[in-house]
Amino acid sequence: MKATAVLTGHRRTTFAVAVAVAAGGAVAVAALWWHHGDSNRSPLVPALDYSGRTRLCLAFDDDASSRSTAETARSIVRAATADRTANLQELTVPAGAPEEAASYLAGLAAQRCNLIITVGPASATGVPALSTADPTLRFAVLGSPTSVPGPTVVIVDQQDMTRALTSQVTAITASAPTR
Structure with missing residues (x-):
């Protein structure tokens, strides 16, 4: 069957x-x-910035004085990069949380900023830790104590801000490859 x-x-x-x-x-x-x-395989084009331009980052405290200085710094950076050789990115750091400034600035470093410009004391508190952790990061510190260590950290005096920022931005956009 x-x-x-x-x-x-x-x-x-x-x-x-x-x-x-x-x-x-x-x-x-x-x-x-x-x-x-x-x-x-590595990607053919970097995922973070398709333009290939230098990335400048402006981190400023969330208070009236820092906002005013940041507005001046923004104007100086835009004038120095009028030929569109750089991208400017901005970040507001809460003025009441200086202990968290390093994590805010680390976010900018992760986005591959060639120069991080800080405005205000809260933003500047994160610079020492980052400049020690990554000596290739470049900083311009505005309106803060002059005791921020690091070979790639430039303290910018308020009276000399235009000349100092213009020279920093011009030097970086002329020579630095994107990170």
């Missing part, structure tokens, strides 16, 4: 759907396996 399985009606449709799902799953697994070998 021979046993024969005959699929009829509803069972035939269910079997066809199951075969189609299994075949689709096998194709998906094969495609993922085939593309997995490409995961170690």
Whole structure:
């Protein structure tokens, strides 16, 4: 006696759907396996900045005095980069949280800023930790104590802000590759 399985009606449709799902799953697994070998290649274009321009970052305290100085610094930086050789990014640091300033500035460093300009005492409190952790980061510190250490940290006097910032920005946009 021979046993024969005959699929009829509803069972035939269910079997066809199951075969189609299994075949689709096998194709998906094969495609993922085939593309997995490409995961170690570096991207052809950096993901953070497609322009290839120097990135300047302005971090300022959230108070009236710092906002006014930041507005002046913004004007100076824009005038120094009138030929569109740099992007300017801004970040407001809460004035009441100087202990968190390093994490705010670390966010700018993670975005590959070539120069971080800080305005106000709260913003400046994060500079020593970052300049020690990454000696390639360059800082211009405005309106803060003069005891901020680091070989790539420039203290900018309020009276000499135009000349000092213009020379910093011009030097970086002329020579520094994007980070």
